[in-house]
Amino acid sequence: MLWATHGDVEELVRRAQRGDTAAMNALLTEIAPYVGRICGAVALDAGDDAAQEALVAIFRNLPSLRDAVALRAWARRIAVREAIRAAGARRSVPVDPVMLEAAVTAPDLSGDVDVRAVLESLDPVHRAVLVLRHLDGLDEREMASVLDVAPGTVKSRLHRARTAFKARWSA
Amino acid sequence: MSEWPTVELGDIERLRVLSRVLPGVWMEERVLDTPYDRVWSFVSDLEGSVHMFDADVRKVRVVRREGERLTLWGFGSWRFLWLPNLFRVQLREGFCWMSSQGYVVGMAAIPEGDRTRFVHLEGVHVRGPKFARFLARPLEWVSRLRHRRHVPHDIDGIERCLGLRV
Numbered sequence: 001m002l003w004a005t006h007g008d009v010e011e012l013v014r015r016a017q018r019g020d021t022a023a024m025n026a027l028l029t030e031i032a033p034y035v036g037r038i039c040g041a042v043a044l045d046a047g048d049d050a051a052q053e054a055l056v057a058i059f060r061n062l063p064s065l066r067d068a069v070a071l072r073a074w075a076r077r078i079a080v081r082e083a084i085r086a087a088g089a090r091r092s093v094p095v096d097p098v099m100l101e102a103a104v105t106a107p108d109l110s111g112d113v114d115v116r117a118v119l120e121s122l123d124p125v126h127r128a129v130l131v132l133r134h135l136d137g138l139d140e141r142e143m144a145s146v147l148d149v150a151p152g153t154v155k156s157r158l159h160r161a162r163t164a165f166k167a168r169w170s171a
Numbered sequence: 172m173s174e175w176p177t178v179e180l181g182d183i184e185r186l187r188v189l190s191r192v193l194p195g196v197w198m199e200e201r202v203l204d205t206p207y208d209r210v211w212s213f214v215s216d217l218e219g220s221v222h223m224f225d226a227d228v229r230k231v232r233v234v235r236r237e238g239e240r241l242t243l244w245g246f247g248s249w250r251f252l253w254l255p256n257l258f259r260v261q262l263r264e265g266f267c268w269m270s271s272q273g274y275v276v277g278m279a280a281i282p283e284g285d286r287t288r289f290v291h292l293e294g295v296h297v298r299g300p301k302f303a304r305f306l307a308r309p310l311e312w313v314s315r316l317r318h319r320r321h322v323p324h325d326i327d328g329i330e331r332c333l334g335l336r337v
Contacts, residue, residue, distance in 0.1 A: 020175060024192070025189065028188065055188045056188055131175075
């Protein structure tokens with residue numbers, strides 16, 4: 001399991017930061033499934049490219065990670081951004097708090113739901129919200145932080161987006 | 172409920188990622204015109220194969236084996252003054268990762284029909300404190316340039332050993 005042995009992962013991070021390539025290879029084994037789940041669900045067909053780009057970014061910047069314990073949150077942030085970028089979303093697309101709320105209050109994925117079809121009908125940034133909620137159970141504040149949400153976006157537009165989002169979700 | 176889409180990192184993709192992270196290595200990818208089993212049974216016999224296809228290696232001796240974890244000595248050719256290099260190795264089906272204090276080698280293979288996609292990565296990578304690695308960066312750049320020729324030669328050697336090239 002990826003995060004079952006936090007102590008080991010932290011040690012791997014420290015060794016990898018010193019340039020130990022055996023540790024880098026082992027850390028790649030640990031972190032790739034998590035990055036793959038984020039990129040696969042957010043970037044869909046571009047998921048392979050997104051996952052590779054995310055992993056490259058993670059390992060290139062690993063020396064700058066001060067707290068090895070924060071690896072998961074740090075990797076999540078990079079993976080989400082690379083996935084959204086790979087999916088063709090504009091970089092500065094803001095995600096509204098209302099949209100975040102919609103994701104949080106959306107029905108659970110139970111019953112006969114084609115997850116991929118639902119995801120395909122959504123914008124990448126909205127997929128990211130769902131993935132963060134589903135995979136990590138992040139609350140609105142945490143998701144806003146990962147996605148760099150700027151609060152105070154125009155409410156009418158947000159309301160329309162939420163309505164469309166819920167309609168697709170329950171369709 | 173259907174499964175959430177996910178991406179699995181294959182061994183070839185793993186080497187692609189590592190090659191982009193390590194500035195002193197060069198990676199080459201080639202499709203070999205022979206079945207996977209033949210390729211992997213040859214290259215995974217490290218003691219029997221490496222000195223056959225890599226002109227920089229005189230011999231390889233495995234000193235410890237625990238499952239897919241190996242410890243081995245690689246002895247350089249005369250060009251490297253026959254110097255030994257101690258490697259920690261992960262060797263499993265389709266994937267091999269060898270790392271020493273200053274050198275790294277990676278190999279991966281997957282079947283492609285009756286042929287084999289083979290990836291080979293090799294080069295200098297200095298580990299240690301940030302400052303030491305900064306000072307070693309020019310050495311890694313030189314290594315990358317050198318291995319740009321060396322790695323394809325290694326794959327040529329594998330093809331020769333497998334009878335795919337004269």
